[in-house]
Amino acid sequence: MDRPLRLIAANPLDQLARTIEALLVVASVPLTVEDIAEAAEDHPERVEAALGLVGDRYREGRSGVVLEKVAGGWAFRASRDAADACARLFEKPAQRNLSQASLETLAIVAYLGPCTRPEIARIRGVAADSAVANLTERGLIAEAGRDDAAGGAIRYRTTPLFERIFGLESLSELPRLDDIGADADQIRDRLHQVAEMRSA
């Protein structure tokens, strides 16, 4: 009666897979393979293999709970099918009503971080104080030491929560900056075009 599913039971990693399920249910942050290996007192290679088992069991379309690799670790989240139901019950305070200024600041910190407020202001052309405070309060960015240069301004970096909300395995998943946006040449050409139109 209490026999586990036959398919899973046939696998020698079943016990470890069940331990991993338990750890991920309790965790509120993504767990690395090392975290899991230490807690389960098992080898990282076996944990990786067992995560494969768990991932196969908890995937979109098969389960209401989905295993995903995110923010440098492994975590459970709700399946997308259940998103509407979740939205009726839960709020998403961290990403609600993110202003354009906050998003631009977030982009700068994500791409160039750790960086200081003066550096952000330099790129955006307006003071970044309120946007940085807002993002810090939401938990999307956090302090990351001080600048070595004179003044020692506080540096900021994005948090694992940022990666989780945006569904990134790591910051390296961000698209390359060269691939998006106009480059300096294009802008310069446009400036020249405008100048020529004037003189014409």
Place this chain on the structure above:
Amino acid sequence: MIVRELELDLDAFEGPFDLLLTLVLKDELDLREVDVAAIVLAFIERLAVRDELDLEACGEFLVLISALLELKARGLFPEEAAELAELEPEAAAEELARRLAEYRRMKEAAAWLRERLETEGDRFFRIGPAPLAPKVEQPLAPQEPLRLASVLRALAVEPPQVSLSHMSLRFPPVSQFLERFRAVLRRRSRFDFDAEVNGLTRVEQAVAFLALLDLRRAGEITIEQAAPFAPIRVARSGEENTARDERTVAWTVRSA
């Protein structure tokens, strides 16, 4: 159209343009918080409402807005302002284009993030505090119970009694000094206290002084001292120094 009366509705400021200028010049409004592009937009919108191009207003606006931009640039890059001014026009344009491109890329990155936020909007997961257990320290190497017991036994030994012998004071009886002073006063009518107790221990001197106070209370003697720490002179009652009154006054004044 009067540029100074241009109504503005910005995040950092709401009101006519000339008031904004006044506040900025008085340092009551931080120009870094002001979105200059929004002012330009407000002006252009206003301009568009009219059919004909108001050249005078445009000129005035250009002068004001460029001054504002320069002020803001200096405020944002206090050190770089000088740096940029030193550049040749061509190099300055390059630098400007580079910065514009950098900002443009960040704007695009922000747009990508917004798009991502929308496509990933149906992600729900557990957040909240992460009460991870603190890492367990490596346990000590295996210990022998007998050895542990012997160590504990060593700790449990009662410490040796601390000797207080050096603190015991031997007080000679006050009566000893009472008799001694009475004997002195039988031989002479007055004596010097300090001379009399000279050579005695500190404790003996203290007891001797108590005896002196006792005699004074009984009215057997009078005591005089010309000044604090001056020699204490003791006399049989009724045989005070003739200059007693004078000295007492001096003593009182000094001690006061």
